[in-house]
Amino acid sequence: MGRGHMARRNTNRRVGIADVAEKAGVSHATVSRVMNGNAAVDPGIAARVRAAAVELKYQPNPVGRSLALGKTDTIGIVVPDLANPTFQAILRGLSIAAAQDGYRVLIADSSEVTSEESILAGEARRRCDGVVLCAPRMSDAELEELAPTLHPLVLINRTTIATNTPSLSVDYGQGIQELAQHLVTLGHRRLVFLSGPEHSASNRQRLVGLDQFRAEHPEIELQMLHGGSNFDSGHESTEAIISSGATGILAFNDLVAMGLLSGLHERGVRVPEDISVTGFDDIPFAKYTTPPLTTAAVPINELGSLAWRRMREQIQQAGEAATQAQDEFSPRVEIRKSTAAPALKPA
Amino acid sequence: MGRGHMARRNTNRRVGIADVAEKAGVSHATVSRVMNGNAAVDPGIAARVRAAAVELKYQPNPVGRSLALGKTDTIGIVVPDLANPTFQAILRGLSIAAAQDGYRVLIADSSEVTSEESILAGEARRRCDGVVLCAPRMSDAELEELAPTLHPLVLINRTTIATNTPSLSVDYGQGIQELAQHLVTLGHRRLVFLSGPEHSASNRQRLVGLDQFRAEHPEIELQMLHGGSNFDSGHESTEAIISSGATGILAFNDLVAMGLLSGLHERGVRVPEDISVTGFDDIPFAKYTTPPLTTAAVPINELGSLAWRRMREQIQQAGEAATQAQDEFSPRVEIRKSTAAPALKPA
DNA sequence: GAATCATGAGAAAGCGTTTTCTCAGAGCGT
DNA sequence: ACGCTCTGAGAAAACGCTTTCTCATGATTC
Known part of the structure; x- marks a missing residue:
């Protein structure tokens, strides 16, 4: 031819x-x-x-192109655990928003191994035009040192002192207080907070919020119980919850709440008649549990797409190192069927 | 200095x-x-x-390196919908397995837009050393044409005629038959299959399996009802299910089953006393529904990691175009509490 | 009609690596 | 002491693209 x-x-x-x-x-x-x-x-x-x-x-060939242009049209995201629906949703929101602007996303799952986070983040940054760090478990000091080297960086569920890296966060303290308030308003007097992973910043925020709640409601009994962040840990806490004598349970998140729901059902404890349970996050599954779960909704899809917008802003203004927005979302309490007024006390 | x-x-x-x-x-x-x-x-x-x-x-600098070496140490995955827990799990399994060998994964979500799939796949391939195509919705003809250009390619939930691209699939036909058999063994005589997306290959497999089931069980009444693949479509089918008069429901997947469970609960229909419901996939949430869901478990994490292994094999034997493994998984029926013998018929 | 200018295409220099090619010098044997 | 091999380091080419630089051609102006 x-x-x-x-x-x-x-x-x-x-x-x-x-x-x-x-x-x-x-x-x-x-x-x-x-x-x-x-x-x-x-x-x-x-x-x-x-x-x-x-x-x-x-x-x-995009590689040749990237080398010549000095950009890859790709951003990286590092998450502690891809099995967590919250991070999945953020990833999805980010990916879709970025795709709209012709960017792709490279994923890095640290599997909750704190020491890997900064390495993964660094590698991702070298391959990409920017990195979003999702709920990093690393220490403040390490984060503070790492942040500048990652520069087009967006933080989710964590803030730095450096004001030139944008961060998106959720006011977990506020949300958990509102949930507690909701239970108290229903008439509950004995509450339990089933806490999450120790080194999770969002767990610390919840604890701070509950301290404040305690101060404002000295008449309420509020116990703390250690737990985790997934189904199984919720399920495993069933006995401890039952023997606590509390009527209102604040679970760390929806996953934990669902595990607990399941455990209580197995033990014949009725929700919400005997015990009220709340979750956190409002994952898609929350409204389909039995009974549907009262929870605090965080606009998770918005979080992913906003993360992209903040990233894009930085990529575009390359160099001008302006101070960046610190966005904070307020969770909205979503009242469903897993909470109700407690039965009248026998005592 | x-x-x-x-x-x-x-x-x-x-x-x-x-x-x-x-x-x-x-x-x-x-x-x-x-x-x-x-x-x-x-x-x-x-x-x-x-x-x-x-x-x-x-x-x-990895970009310079990639150009010189002709490889990126990255693979791409294209999925129809990142919101689907099944694809999330595959992504996760793939990502973790690949990371173990020093590879990263780039994601592309086609958002169920069939026409985008081949474009996304092509772009991904150019940036990466290989592509895994997850449950592609495109036509057989298009797939057949695209496959060679993608070459280090792994197919999930779909096969090609070309024997040199490895594929991983699940025997949905077998699984759905076993679930139907389970219901019949319990004593059910009137069943409904709540079907999934039209152009989903796995839905077609289920239909084929049920045809076979029908042939073997002429005494059983089996209706087909159109549905979707998510919670909402399951929830929306509630009325149709109730009025079908069937006592055993085969939902397209766990999501649909959960939506249905929720709808039935709202209507006061008891599961499994009044109606038995089965799902498919055994997503992590399935054992925490109320009641826990009887379903067919597909080893989803294994799927992701096996996808990586097949990909790696191809990358390593670069060129030698051998015929590749076609792996097929058999789902395992997981009997929980959402199925039981039907109440004695009034008639 | 000659000097000036705009237009547009090729040559070549990057981008940051790896790798082949080349060659200087050391070590060895005879 | 001469030539041989061998080790190891620098020069340069390659990877595939973008972009600046350069220059030829034809159009424009006085």
């Missing part, structure tokens, strides 16, 4: 800009120009190049 | 191999050699280079 003598190159090698140039009888440079529409090119030549490109099914 | 005249380059630019070379008083090539341990380097010089590297905090 016209490809004359020594058609050896065709074998194996991917079609590159050089092939298109040769076929169209122009230079590499010109091909690049028409592909990117950067400079004025004679319409006739441009057409010839384009024809050659489609005929050869030419697609620019 | 010794960095003499005209210390201008330090500003702005990232530290590269050239900086290390200069500091150590050697050539770029030598630095590369000691960083990669490829050729023999004088121990003294090697030490000097390493010292310079740590002092400058040198980290090789």
